[in-house]
Amino acid sequence: MKRVALLLLSVSLLAIGGPAFATGGADEVLISFTGFDYQDPNLNSLYLDVGEGYKVVGFVTSAGPLIAPYIDPTSYEYTIYIRDLTVTTRFFTFPNLTVLFANNGRGSYYADNFPPVGTAGTYGINPPNATSPSTFTDANGGGSVGERITGDIDNMVLVYNFSTSQGSFSGAMTLDGGPDLIYVPPSQRAGWVLGGIFGPPNPSIPTGYDHQVEGECRIPGKTPAAHRTWGALKALYR
Amino acid sequence: MNRNLGVAAGLGLLVMTAFTGPAHAVCPPQDPCSGCPILIEFDANCFAYETSYTKATFTSDPGSQLSVVGLVVSFGVPLNFLTPNCPTTEYTFVMTGLTSAGTVVTVNGPTTNYDTDYAGGTFAVYEGSPCDAPATAADWAANPYGGAVVPATFQNGTAILTGVLCGFHVNVNKTVVGPTTIIGGSYQSNYNFDGGTQFGRVGEGVSLVHGVWCPDLPGCTPANYTAHANGKFDSSHTTLATPSTWGRLKLIYR
Numbered sequence: 001m002k003r004v005a006l007l008l009l010s011v012s013l014l015a016i017g018g019p020a021f022a023t024g025g026a027d028e029v030l031i032s033f034t035g036f037d038y039q040d041p042n043l044n045s046l047y048l049d050v051g052e053g054y055k056v057v058g059f060v061t062s063a064g065p066l067i068a069p070y071i072d073p074t075s076y077e078y079t080i081y082i083r084d085l086t087v088t089t090r091f092f093t094f095p096n097l098t099v100l101f102a103n104n105g106r107g108s109y110y111a112d113n114f115p116p117v118g119t120a121g122t123y124g125i126n127p128p129n130a131t132s133p134s135t136f137t138d139a140n141g142g143g144s145v146g147e148r149i150t151g152d153i154d155n156m157v158l159v160y161n162f163s164t165s166q167g168s169f170s171g172a173m174t175l176d177g178g179p180d181l182i183y184v185p186p187s188q189r190a191g192w193v194l195g196g197i198f199g200p201p202n203p204s205i206p207t208g209y210d211h212q213v214e215g216e217c218r219i220p221g222k223t224p225a226a227h228r229t230w231g232a233l234k235a236l237y238r
Numbered sequence: 239m240n241r242n243l244g245v246a247a248g249l250g251l252l253v254m255t256a257f258t259g260p261a262h263a264v265c266p267p268q269d270p271c272s273g274c275p276i277l278i279e280f281d282a283n284c285f286a287y288e289t290s291y292t293k294a295t296f297t298s299d300p301g302s303q304l305s306v307v308g309l310v311v312s313f314g315v316p317l318n319f320l321t322p323n324c325p326t327t328e329y330t331f332v333m334t335g336l337t338s339a340g341t342v343v344t345v346n347g348p349t350t351n352y353d354t355d356y357a358g359g360t361f362a363v364y365e366g367s368p369c370d371a372p373a374t375a376a377d378w379a380a381n382p383y384g385g386a387v388v389p390a391t392f393q394n395g396t397a398i399l400t401g402v403l404c405g406f407h408v409n410v411n412k413t414v415v416g417p418t419t420i421i422g423g424s425y426q427s428n429y430n431f432d433g434g435t436q437f438g439r440v441g442e443g444v445s446l447v448h449g450v451w452c453p454d455l456p457g458c459t460p461a462n463y464t465a466h467a468n469g470k471f472d473s474s475h476t477t478l479a480t481p482s483t484w485g486r487l488k489l490i491y492r
Contacts, residue, residue: 027375027457032281032311032468062281062311065374091347098349098413157420159349159411166409168450170422193455197424197469199448203270204472214448216281216468220455 029064030149030175030184030192031109032216033080036209037198038127047210048087048099048158056082056196056213057136059121060109067149067183076111076145079121079136082194083107085156095163105153107173107194107217110137110146117141126208149178151217153194165200173217192219265404265428269443269474276314277440277473278363280331280449283373284308285463287383288338293464296352296410296453300340304356304406305383306333306467307392309371310363314473316439320398324369330392333361336406352410359403359427363434366395375457382461399434403427403447408465410453423451425467430474443474 035058043052060078063071071078085105091098112118118140122131139146151173160167173192175184196215205212290302298304310329313320322329336356344351371391372378381387406427413420426448431440449469452458458466 027455027460029282032279034276034279034470061279064282089347091349093346096344096346096349096351098347098411100348100413100415155415155418155420157349157411157413157415157422159351159409159413159422161351161353161409164353164407164409164426166407166424166426166448168409168411168422168424170420172420193452195422195450195452195468197426197448197450199426199446202268202472204275212472214468214470215450218282218452218455218457218466220457 027218027220028066028188029062030066030217030219031063031078031080032061033058033109033196034061034212034214035059035080036123036205037211037213038209040128047097047160048090050087050090052087053083054085054087054099054101054158055127055133056080056215057121057123057127057133058213066188067180070144070180070183075114076143077114077118077121078148079110079112081108081110081133081136082153083133085153095161097158097160097162097167099158099160101153101156101158101171103152103154103156105156105171106150107153108137108147108150108178110139111143111148112139112145113141113143118145123206123209125206129208144179147178148180149175149184151175151177151192156194160198166197167199167211168195168197169215170195188219192217266430266444268428268445275473276470277317277445278313278331278471279311280308280470281311281468283371283378284449284467284469285378285383285460286451286465286467287462288464290338291464293453293459296412297341297343298338298354298408300338302338304333304336304338304359305389306336307331307371307383307389308467309373309392317436320365320436324373326369327365327367328369328371328373329363329365329398330371330395331361331363332389332392333359333403334389335359336403348415349411349413352412354408356406356408356427359406361401361403361429362393362397363399364393364395365398366391370394375460378463379460383463397434398436399431399440400437401429401431401433403429408451410451421452421454423453423465425449425451425469429471441474445472445474447471 037056085101089100124131156171158169173194175189198211286306290299336359339355341354408425410423452466
């Protein structure tokens with residue numbers, strides 16, 4: 001009877017804790033970005049066929065509280081580069097496309113001095129080309145330039161609806177390198193979600209790129225937890 | 239002759255700026271922009287709320303009313319002279335009047351798509367001072383939609399732009415691969431401006447507002463919010479205009 005009562009109490013406490021998780025989980029954005037995506041290698045005309053690669057280059061549009069104090073958009077140009085994503089599986093039932101990618105993709109953001117010391121991120125056409133992705137990843141001059149934070153991307157999925165010309169991608173990201181990684185607490189380096197969207201083709205998309213991309217890297221709210229001992233836990237059921 | 243031309247041009251401009259019809263029943267096509275950069279960017283501080291939505295199943299009931307509130311991060315040409323500068327000046331926006339047609343669920347391989355169309359909808363962008371809208375995760379969690387802060391702090395100040403939405407569509411997708419579930423989402427809508435103090439600079443060209451739609455992660459749905467929306471208003475190719483006075487216009491022809 002006592003055990004049943006304790007179990008009921010525990011369940012009721014969990015139930016109370018549920019809404020607290022939904023309302024109090026403080027999530028954070030690492031960066032938001034905009035840019036263009038392209039296929040590389042692009043083996044044939046079928047969009048993101050098995051074996052093809054997916055890449056995104058672009059610019060950081062804002063930073064979250066973890067790294068915002070160390071971002072200086074008046075002094076540096078901040079760019080992003082998502083790469084090493086290879087299509088493993090493709091499902092298409094008109095109008096919906098789902099593409100799965102192999103694990104261990106990479107995503108990074110970079111800082112470079114503004115011209116004439118640095119080079120402005122330049123898309124050009126038909127990437128990869130002489131300026132893309134190179135001008136989005138290079139580091140010129142002094143200061144805090146170069147790759148600032150990089151991470152591993154797993155479980156990446158891309159979905160596109162050819163009827164509405166609307167799509168999105170989502171993957172799990174673990175931050176694992178770069179000098180600014182010190183600003184991310186070790187307990188928060190895993191569990192980031194890299195998400196983005198792309199809309200219909202339009203003339204502003206440079207030749208050779210597929211879509212204009214908008215996205216962000218976000219870590220979900222943390223589940224509240226209380227530190228207890230095994231003894232205390234066992235005592236609940238005795 | 240010069241004067242006649244001037245008057246004709248002036249009247250033409252007036253007609254162009256006065257043509258601000260009601261919400262379009264059928265979405266007009268987007269303008270064939272030729273280099274249409276981002277006009278308004280909004281990132282982390284943008285959330286949606288819906289009156290009849292089930293978070294667990296990503297389903298919106300027919301008739302449910304969707305609203306979106308957000309903080310602008312930056313403006314592009316021709317509004318790039320506007321600079322969010324908190325704690326002094328903030329730029330906010332509110333989308334309201336979006337009525338759900340109900341969520342349609344389809345399956346493609348390992349992915350389940352939850353697609354919802356919303357009819358109608360208007361929006362307004364405000365310039366306010368001082369900054370008072372939620373701007374941190376803690377602020378959002380503490381201020382549910384419908385309370386004293388939201389949406390009130392997103393629609394105070396001067397309405398610098400107002401407009402109409404058309405064809406607002408949300409896609410949420412859930413892909414299950416073995417033990418792993420991946421949730422993604424997006425939204426997009428046609429829009430055109432129809433008023434506000436800066437309307438003369440942007441015109442009424444039809445373009446796209448779209449972005450990430452995060453319906454699942456705990457941080458994406460603080461308090462009673464139903465999704466986090468990150469995104470942008472693309473600019474249209476409408477010929478830019480500079481606000482002026484009749485006096486200045488007359489001077490050109492004297």
